Amino acid sequence: MTRLSHLRDLYSAKGPFVTAYLDATRSTETGAHEVELRWRAQREQLAEAGAPDELLDALEPVATAPTGVPGDNTLVLVGAGTEVLFSSAVPGRIPERASYAPVPDLGPLALTLGQTLPYVLVHIDRTGADIDVVGPLGQSEQHTEVKGGEHHISKVHAGGWSYRRYEHRAENLWESNATDVAKQIDTILAETSIPLLAVTGDTRANELFQQHLGTRGKEAVVTLDSGGRAAGSDEQAVQEDVRQAIAAKVVRDTQDQVELFREQTGAGHGGALTGRAEVVGALQKAQVDTLIVTPDFDDDTTVYVGPDPSQIAVDEAELKAMGVDDGFAARADAALLRATIATDAHVIVVPKGRLQLQDGVGALLRYSDESTPSA
Known part of the structure; x- marks a missing residue:
């Protein structure tokens, strides 16, 4: 969402x-x-x-x-x-x-943003980690390198009385380094509310790292099969794994809204609606909590809007009836998005076939009243 x-x-x-x-x-x-x-x-x-x-x-x-x-x-x-x-x-x-x-044509951009997420990518090993904060459009926003201690970083099989001492020191140092990485990640997630944490690298270091993550990190973490921290690691494979993790996360995150939409469009509910005209009417009253569209949503039908983004109507007469005399025609998808953003509503993109949306658009509502259409 x-x-x-x-x-x-x-x-x-x-x-x-x-x-x-x-x-x-x-x-x-x-x-x-x-x-x-x-x-x-x-x-x-x-x-x-x-x-x-x-x-x-x-x-x-x-x-x-x-x-x-x-x-x-x-x-x-x-x-x-x-x-x-x-x-x-x-x-x-x-x-x-x-x-x-008259209105920016942001529909394709919104569809792209609705199918991706910002994420944190961690390349971890037993000495520390490289941490990248990546924006929803794939842009790098922050890079951090966490360096831990390296003395006795590898377990040795020296035998004799010193073996367990070296082994214990190595494990403690790995855990200390993993704890430092986890603290850094917890800070980033608390500051940004990024919903996806992708981790690649040394298996044991990753296990220790995840043990020390806070609640938010444990809910967001996904372990990737590819990549590592060493030079020459296959970053293309890492990025493909990240894309798959994002796609899976987006589907999971939209599932609750899909089920709620199905429930609320049932007889006697009225907490959701579908169709261009119905959504326009809800946007007029700032009723829309979540605009729902399909990945191929592309509506070049003409609607009418006023200087204020929330001033939107299906035809010019309706806009004038709202007291707006200086309105203008606009693409429906651009205008719907403009009003959605202006009223601080969410946007979700649902895979084709999961919902039957008239005109390719629907909405979950913040409230319903006597004028709200019901299925």
């Missing part, structure tokens, strides 16, 4: 907005040139839609610069006036599109 409040500032800016999803992959020798060509095509499209040259000039150096993200990646750009308001490289390829519109 994702709260996208960090995107709220984009809606407080004065539009219209350029939003661009640009394939920024540079995996071949001609990759940089190909990115420039793709941007040139998008720039022409945006200019034809009315985007001013000053704004496109501001976006261009960001669009054509290396993202620093290896492999397939998509650059998401939002700008207004003469400023770049948002830029982020998303792992993987999102279908390219660009628009110049």
Whole structure:
């Protein structure tokens, strides 16, 4: 379940907005040139839609610069006036599109964020650990190296009276180092509330580390099969294991909401609803607790919105009836997301086939009243 409040500032800016999803992959020798060509095509499209040259000039150096993200990646750009308001490289390829519109087109970005999580990755051995805090779009946010003591770090089979003494010292030192790593992780999780802790490396060090984790860490931890702390470890395999762990975690986290939605759309409940018009009506009253969409949610139907993101209606007449005379038309998916973020609601993306959602959208409600539709 994702709260996208960090995107709220984009809606407080004065539009219209350029939003661009640009394939920024540079995996071949001609990759940089190909990115420039793709941007040139998008720039022409945006200019034809009315985007001013000053704004496109501001976006261009960001669009054509290396993202620093290896492999397939998509650059998401939002700008207004003469400023770049948002830029982020998303792992993987999102279908390219660009628009110049009154509302930022953040639907594809929200879908991506709804299917991933921030995480902490720990490469651990018996001397300490490398700890990376990774944001939901795969961006590195913090790196920490924990170094423990290394004296008598390996058990020795010297025999005689000294054998047990050396063995005991080694085990104590391993445990001390693992405890230091666990303390660091507990601090990070307490400060960030990151829901996934992925650990790879030495088996015994990992066992000791997990024994000393706090409650939050024990709930979040997943042991990966691949990787290690030594140079030459297969980081590609680690990243694949991380992706699988994230996917499994997202499914687990959405299961409760899926079951609640099924229950609340039953006769006599009314705590959930589905359909574009019904969700719009709930957003008008800030009723929506969780917006529910499918991974292929892409609704270019026109709805009408006002200057305030919570001002949303299925047609112009309804918006005027709400007292909004300076409204404008917008894509439905962009407008629904705008109102969701403005009212501090969550967004979840459920795999196709798990729920039957009219128009590809549904909502769990904070409350229901006499006007709330019921199944």
